[in-house]
Every structure is written in C-alpha cells, then in structure tokens.
Amino acid sequence: MSEETALQVAVRLLARREHSQGELEKKLAQRDFDEQQIATALLQLSEQDLQSDQRFAEMFVRSKTQQGQGPVRIRSELVQRGVAASVIEAAFAEAQCDWLALAKTVYQRRFGGSVAGNFQEKAKRMRFLQYRGFTTDMIQQLMEKNGTR
Structure with a gap:
C-alpha cells in the first residue's frame, strides 16, 4: 500500500468541505509533508480550481x-x-448583507420584544451583540431604535 501524496490528502479534505489555502497548508504540514510537496499540491489545486x-x-x-x-x-x-x-x-x-437588520434579527431572537430594564441588562445585551461580531456603531443604533439608550 503506497503512501498518500499531499495532493491526494488535500483533495480528500476538500471533498468534505471548502478549505482556505491557509487551512490546507496547516493540515498538510501536520501530516509531515515538506514545504515543497505542500506548495506543489496547493498550486495544482488552485490551477484546477479545486481550491479557491x-x-x-x-x-x-x-x-x-x-x-x-x-x-x-x-x-x-x-x-x-x-x-x-x-x-x-x-x-x-x-x-451585500444588511448588518443592522441582521443584528436586529439576532437581538429579537435572543431577547424578544422586551426592553432592557436597567444598566446591567443593557450591558449584557450589548456584550452579547459584540460577542456575535457586530460593531459598536451597529449596537448603539440598534439600542437607540429599541428605546434602550
């Protein structure tokens, strides 16, 4: 039984899901392929449009x-x-995502229509949105629209 090449391993990984070139490079390096083998495999994948x-x-x-x-x-x-x-x-x-609308949807799903009663509750809600990856400006706009200033 022959050893798998870096290209074969990469194709198998890509068969499961899309990967970035950086992810593939790390995963191939973990399997003890040398830099030249990895670079060659990644170039072939890119040329064949198997990885983008x-x-x-x-x-x-x-x-x-x-x-x-x-x-x-x-x-x-x-x-x-x-x-x-x-x-x-x-x-x-x-x-082309409307990030403010998405933040509002996430907020509504989590907190419903209730208004934050006190500063601690407002801070908790703001931290939740910040953890989810929304900007401070988006969060402030959303809080102003929900009457929690």
Missing part, C-alpha cells in the same frame, strides 16, 4: 451570516484561516 480562497470566503460569509454572526467576528475568523484581506473584502461586497 475567494469561493471559500464567499461560502464562509454566507454561512456565518445565516448563523447570525456579525462582520467583525466573520472577518476575524477568515483572517485566522489565512485568507487575504482583499479576498475578505470582495466576499463581504458579494454578500
């Missing part, structure tokens, strides 16, 4: 917005996965 950071980023943004996550968190996770800033910005432009 642009496609990965677009899918990732779409998936995370459907989960109710905001732009700060999504951007951070893409950076951690080794996606270039220009690719991230293109994916956000492609998504």
